[in-house]
Amino acid sequence: MQCRGIRGAITVPVNNKESIIATTKDLLREMVQANEIETDDIAAILFTTTSDLNAEFPAAATQELGWPQYIALLCGHEMNVASDLPRCLRILMLANTEKRPEEIIHVYLGEAKKLKEKTSAPIGGNT
Numbered sequence: 001m002q003c004r005g006i007r008g009a010i011t012v013p014v015n016n017k018e019s020i021i022a023t024t025k026d027l028l029r030e031m032v033q034a035n036e037i038e039t040d041d042i043a044a045i046l047f048t049t050t051s052d053l054n055a056e057f058p059a060a061a062t063q064e065l066g067w068p069q070y071i072a073l074l075c076g077h078e079m080n081v082a083s084d085l086p087r088c089l090r091i092l093m094l095a096n097t098e099k100r101p102e103e104i105i106h107v108y109l110g111e112a113k114k115l116k117e118k119t120s121a122p123i124g125g126n127t
Contacts, residue, residue, distance in 0.1 A: 001096040003043055004104055006031055008091040009112035012049075015087065017056040020049075024061035027091060027109060034105040037095045044072035046092040051077050053087055088112060 010027045012019050024047070032039070047058040059073035078084065088111075097104075108116040 001041075001098055003094055004097050004099060004101060006035055006037070006091075006093040006095060006104055007106040008093070008108065009115050010089050010109040011085060011111040012053055012087045012089055015053050015055050020053060020056040020058055020089070021061045021064060023089060024058040024091075025065055027089065027107065028061060028065065028093075030107045030109065031091065031093055034107055035095070035097065035099065037093075037097060039067045039071070041096040042067075042071050043094045043096065044074070045094070047073070047075045048078045048090045048092075049075075050084055050086060050088045051080055053089060058089055058091075085111060085114060088115075 008027050008031045010023050012023045028045075031037070032042075045059070045062070049058065057075045059075050062071065062073060063069075078088070078090065090112075106116065
């Protein structure tokens with residue numbers, strides 16, 4: 001098994017505890033389902049939000065899902081870039097898996113699908 005990074009992003013409709021937790025749970029469920037990940041295989045999860053989301057720590061959603069407490073969790077804010085998508089929650093999950101890097105499914109839901117288009121563009125243009 002290798003430790004692989006799985007990216008995910010979603011927009012949160014409202015900056016309140018309920019919306020942040022519900023949206024985070026939806027994204028986490030989709031990420032583990034799409035990649036056939038067992039929670040015991042998750043090493044760590046990094047959660048970031050744009051600065052307009054500050055009503056709750058997204059990592060609290062793992063408790064509501066009943067996930068193991070030994071998973072390393074960290075929350076932070078994204079860089080404050082003017083053109084960033086508002087109320088955006090991003091996740092980088094580090095999980096042990098047999099999947100090759102090209103088999104990993106990165107999950108972008110709702111308005112955050114726009115981010116997937118940006119990340120699939122080649123770095124440095126068409127060279």
